[in-house]
Structure formats: structure tokens, C-alpha cells
Amino acid sequence: MEEVKASNFIEDIINKDLANGKVTEIYTRFPPEPNGYLHIGHAKSLCLNFGIKQKYNGKCNLRFDDTNPVKEDEEYVESIKEDIKWLGFDWDKLLYASDYFQQMFDFAVKLIKKGKAFVCDMSAEEISKNRGTLVEPGKESPWRNRSVEENLDLFFRMKKGEFKDGEKVLRAKIDMASPNINMRDPVIYRIVRATHHNTGDKWCVYPMYDFAHPIEDAIEGITHSICTLEFEDHRPLYDWVVNECEFEQKPQQIEFARLNISNTVMSKRFLKRLVEEKFVEGWDDPRMPTICGIRRRGYPAEAVRDFCERIGVAKANSEVEMTYLESVVREHLNRDADRLMAVTNPIKVVLSNYEGSETLEIENNPQCEQKTLRQVTFSKELYIDGSDFMVSPPPKYHRLFKGGMVRLKGAYIIKCDDVVCDDQGNVKELVCSYLPESKSGCDNSGVKVKGVIQWVDANNYAELTLRRFKPMLNPEIDATDYIEKFDRQSMTLQKAFAEKAVCDAKVEDKFQFMRIGYFVKDKLSTPENAVFNEIVGLKDSFNK
Ligand code: ATP
Ligand code: MG
Numbered sequence: 001m002e003e004v005k006a007s008n009f010i011e012d013i014i015n016k017d018l019a020n021g022k023v024t025e026i027y028t029r030f031p032p033e034p035n036g037y038l039h040i041g042h043a044k045s046l047c048l049n050f051g052i053k054q055k056y057n058g059k060c061n062l063r064f065d066d067t068n069p070v071k072e073d074e075e076y077v078e079s080i081k082e083d084i085k086w087l088g089f090d091w092d093k094l095l096y097a098s099d100y101f102q103q104m105f106d107f108a109v110k111l112i113k114k115g116k117a118f119v120c121d122m123s124a125e126e127i128s129k130n131r132g133t134l135v136e137p138g139k140e141s142p143w144r145n146r147s148v149e150e151n152l153d154l155f156f157r158m159k160k161g162e163f164k165d166g167e168k169v170l171r172a173k174i175d176m177a178s179p180n181i182n183m184r185d186p187v188i189y190r191i192v193r194a195t196h197h198n199t200g201d202k203w204c205v206y207p208m209y210d211f212a213h214p215i216e217d218a219i220e221g222i223t224h225s226i227c228t229l230e231f232e233d234h235r236p237l238y239d240w241v242v243n244e245c246e247f248e249q250k251p252q253q254i255e256f257a258r259l260n261i262s263n264t265v266m267s268k269r270f271l272k273r274l275v276e277e278k279f280v281e282g283w284d285d286p287r288m289p290t291i292c293g294i295r296r297r298g299y300p301a302e303a304v305r306d307f308c309e310r311i312g313v314a315k316a317n318s319e320v321e322m323t324y325l326e327s328v329v330r331e332h333l334n335r336d337a338d339r340l341m342a343v344t345n346p347i348k349v350v351l352s353n354y355e356g357s358e359t360l361e362i363e364n365n366p367q368c369e370q371k372t373l374r375q376v377t378f379s380k381e382l383y384i385d386g387s388d389f390m391v392s393p394p395p396k397y398h399r400l401f402k403g404g405m406v407r408l409k410g411a412y413i414i415k416c417d418d419v420v421c422d423d424q425g426n427v428k429e430l431v432c433s434y435l436p437e438s439k440s441g442c443d444n445s446g447v448k449v450k451g452v453i454q455w456v457d458a459n460n461y462a463e464l465t466l467r468r469f470k471p472m473l474n475p476e477i478d479a480t481d482y483i484e485k486f487d488r489q490s491m492t493l494q495k496a497f498a499e500k501a502v503c504d505a506k507v508e509d510k511f512q513f514m515r516i517g518y519f520v521k522d523k524l525s526t527p528e529n530a531v532f533n534e535i536v537g538l539k540d541s542f543n544k
Contacts, residue, residue: 214239
């Protein structure tokens with residue numbers, strides 16, 4: 001496959017900063033808000049931040065951005081940690097933005113003392129109404145020129161809980177005429193009475209993201225604070241906060257384009273709705289674009305990292321085809337997954353001239369340099385896949401029909417002599433004969449057949465349930481509410497028989513079921529019935 005690797009402009013910046021001595025050690029961070037599970041978009045940010053750590057022998061913190069007490073939850077904290085570890089990354093420090101609430105409060109006090117912040121009595125609506133537009137400047141708040149003493153007094157009383165939620169806010173005093181609306185005296189503290197998952201009821205004033213984030217970065221000594229493009233217009237405010245709080249070591253915000261994937265909605269709010277309204281089995285449903293979902297779907301962590309590397313980082317928003325991700329996953333599985341034989345819609349084959357049984361050795365993975373073999377039993381009664389037999393085949397049909405011959409993978413050539421049907425005319429059994437001289441690896445039969453099909457020993461097999469998938473959102477349905485696009489038929493169940501070896505598989509073990517697709521063992525498996533999720537099909541549909 002073509003390596004399409006965009007040049008990484010972030011590394012260019014880092015290289016320059018190192019060359020001119022601006023920084024000596026590279027420090028990044030990954031700052032998720034614990035208000036949902038991580039998705040494939042987060043994987044891109046993770047690969048970027050932890051990739052830089054690895055490449056530059058630097059550091060990367062995991063910092064939970066928990067400055068909004070209303071939406072956050074401990075359940076998410078645990079899932080985020082697990083997902084990051086699964087992806088193969090390890091953080092240097094594990095931190096919570098809420099650990100800095102006191103320091104942030106102190107910095108706000110510092111700004112007030114410098115005359116750079118004021119308590120404003122306007123409501124959120126009034127503030128928004130007076131903010132101006134892209135072409136018109138905003139109007140200054142009537143409270144903008146309160147004295148330092150009055151501001152200090154009011155801010156401490158806000159903290160003590162003397163005012164109602166929303167009654168007062170603390171605003172940075174910057175420039176209501178700035179062409180950048182973010183610089184028009186932005187709110188930096190608000191009153192919210194809510195129990196915080198970390199600090200409980202200790203605080204009733206909370207910092208806004210734009211104030212909190214640069215402070216968190218600066219305190220931790222982050223050198224390059226990488227975020228998505230929508231924060232580009234916030235960068236002047238980020239720099240303003242760093243400068244006005246008088247941090248010596250100044251972190252640098254760099255924006256990149258977020259990952260969008262065709263026909264995939266990553267919004268946490270939407271994914272949460274799918275879970276809560278039981279459209280899916282949970283956050284880790286194999287159809288979900290969450291990290292735990294794609295893990296359960298069987299995407300190898302290494303393939304996900306490879307995908308993130310190959311799509312590169314850009315400064316312009318774009319969309320990546322889902323088939324490209326699948327194509328990378330397929331490439332990894334083709335290389336790494338052992339092959340196994342399984343049949344769906346089984347048809348019984350009885351070999352009239354074969355007696356007893358034998359054990360054959362079949363190669364696990366022809367792509368693997370180190371050849372390993374597995375044992376597969378063969379006997380008089382076998383099953384083949386229902387799709388490999390036709391009563392009235394079209395011309396040039398290379399699989400089985402009455403009078404036709406095929407090779408059973410790793411075993412013998414068989415010929416179909418007779419077809420036994422039930423009362424309804426359904427095929428019940430194929431009476432076949434095998435060519436004793438045609439054994440794979442030592443074939444002296446002189447017979448050439450074009451078709452090779454998989455099979456299982458009818459006296460020694462395992463029963464499986466295959467879970468086959470289509471995209472969870474039907475691209476054909478045109479709806480603004482994504483929930484209407486949800487395809488209730490996006491998961492279908494199929495029974496299958498497989499080689500007994502499948503019983504040794506552990507949850508998350510991945511296989512190529514020959515001529516069917518790639519599958520992963522699911523946690524719903526029981527000793528009697530193994531459940532396998534379809535990872536990707538065999539055919540690459542990515543249009544290069
Ligand atoms: P959502 O809008 O779904 O709630 P978010 O951006 O608010 O997502 P955070 O938890 O704040 O989610 O994100 C943590 C980090 O992951 C941030 O640095 C954010 O920029 C990054 N990130 C989130 N979504 C994507 C994406 N689709 N592509 C790349 N990076 C992303
Ligand atoms: Mg966010």
C-alpha cells in the first residue's frame with residue numbers, strides 16, 4: 001500500500017524551537033474532558049502527543065480537563081485510562097485540572113490586582129448581546145471600571161457563595177474593540193453550584209476553559225500545547241493569560257485539523273445517546289467509533305496507530321474514508337492473523353470411499369516468515385460452506401456441483417457423486433469420493449482442479465455465532481438527526497461451524513476465517529458457543 005504521509009508541520013515547529021534553544025526538552029499533554037468515552041478522533045490526538053514524546057524522548061502528561069463540574073464522571077476517567085494504555089501509551093504524570101483550582105483562583109486574584117480583571121454583574125445574555133459582531137466592536141460593561149478593592153471584595157464573596165449562580169462573573173479586561181471576539185473581555189470565572197467529581201462541594205466558582213487551560217499547561221511546563229483547529233482564534237487569549245499571569249516558561253499552542261471519518265459521528269453527545277437509549281450494546285459496541293468499540297471490533301492497536309501516522313497531521317479540515325481505516329486494519333490482520341477454517345450454512349459431505357480419520361497439518365499463516373502449523377482432523381463426514389455448492393451451477397463454476405471436483409484446503413480433492421435432498425427438496429447431504437493420491441503436499445493424482453474450499457470435520461468441530469456488521473449509520477438515509485440514520489439491521493447473527501482449534505482462542509484473539517473474513521473472539525463467548533465479531537471483510541474496497 002502507498003505510504004501517504006503528509007509532512008508534519010508540528011515537528012517542524014518543534015525542530016526549530018530545539019535548534020534555536022527556545023526549549024531543551026519537549027513536553028506535551030493529552031487533556032480529555034471526562035464527559036464520555038474516547039473515540040477514534042482522540043486516537044489521532046493521542047498518537048500525536050505521545051508520538052512526539054517518543055520521538056523526542058520527551059514527556060507527555062494525561063490531564064483530565066475537569067473544570068466543568070456538571071458533565072463529568074469518574075466512570076469516564078477509568079475508561080479513558082484503560083483506552084490510552086490499550087493504544088500502547090503511557091503518561092508521565094496523571095493530573096486533574098481541578099487539582100489547580102486554588103492556583104487558578106490565585107491567578108485570577110493576581111489579574112484583579114493588576115487591573116486586568118473585573119467582576120461584572122451582567123447576565124450571560126447581556127454579555128453576549130454586548131459582545132458585538134465580526135464587523136462591529138463590542139460595548140464596554142458598565143462594571144468595567146470598578147476599583148481593584150471592590151473587585152477583590154466581590155470576587156472573594158463570589159467564592160464564599162454570597163451570590164446566586166450566574167449573578168456575577170469575573171471577566172478579563174482586554175479590549176472590547178478587538179477584531180478577535182475572544183479578546184472582548186471574556187468571562188474567566190463563573191458561579192456554578194454543582195458537586196464536582198473530584199473537589200466535591202468545595203468550590204462554587206469555576207474557571208472557564210480559556211483561562212484554565214493555559215494555566216494548567218504553564219504550571220506543568222508543557223512546551224507544545226497541541227489542540228484542534230477550532231481553538232485557533234483562542235490562541236491570542238491563551239497567550240494573554242500566560243503573559244498576564246507572568247509565567248516565565250511559556251507554553252505554545254499549536255492547532256491541527258481534527259480527524260473526521262466518512263459516515264462516522266464522533267460527537268460524545270450523540271454516542272452517549274446511542275448508549276443511553278439502547279440503540280447499541282454499550283460504549284464498547286463493536287459498531288461504535290469509540291476506542292473500546294474498535295478494540296472489541298478487533299482493530300489491532302498497532303493498526304490504529306499506523307492509520308493515525310499515515311493520515312498525517314494537517315492544518316486544514318478534511319475527511320478520511322472509513323474504507324481507508326479498514327484497509328490499514330486488513331493489512332495488519334493479513335500479516336498477523338492466523339487462518340482457520342469455518343463454514344456458514346453448513347452442508348454435510350460424506351466420503352463414500354474414506355474410512356477412519358486422520359490428523360492433517362495446515363499452515364497457520366502463509367504471510368508469516370516463521371511457519372507454524374496446526375492440526376486439523378479429517379474424517380469420513382465433513383461440512384462445507386453452503387455457498388460452495390450449487391445444484392445448477394453456471395458455466396465455469398469452480399466449486400462443487402454434482403459431477404464436479406474441488407480441493408478441500410490442506411486435504412484432498414473430492415468429487416461429488418450424488419446429492420441427497422429432503423422432502424422439501426433442500427440439499428441434505430453430498431455423497432462424494434476422495435482421491436487418495438491427491439493429498440496436499442504430496443499430490444500424485446495428476447488431477448488439476450481450480451477450486452479450493454474450506455471445510456470442517458463433522459466429528460470434531462466447534463459451534464460459533466458470527467456477528468456480521470454494516471455501518472451503524474445508513475449513509476443512504478438523509479436526516480439531520482443522526483439517530484434517524486441508525487440502521488437497526490447493522491448487526492446480524494450467523495451460525496457457523498469451525499475447526500476445533502477455535503476453542504483454544506482467548507477473548508480478543510483474531511483470525512482470518514478463510515474465504516469469509518477477519519473475526520475476533522468476543523467477551524460474550526461461552527464454552528458451548530463462541531461469539532466472533534466480524535472485523536473487516538477480505539476484500540479491500542478503499543479507492544486509492
Ligand atoms: P467532543 O466534541 O466529542 O466532546 P472534545 O474535543 O470536547 O470532543 P476532549 O475530551 O476535550 O473532547 O478532547 C481531548 C483532546 O482530543 C483534545 O485535545 C481534542 O482537541 C482532541 N480531539 C477530540 N476530538 C478529536 C478529533 N476528532 N480529532 C483529533 N483530535 C481530537
Ligand atoms: Mg473539549
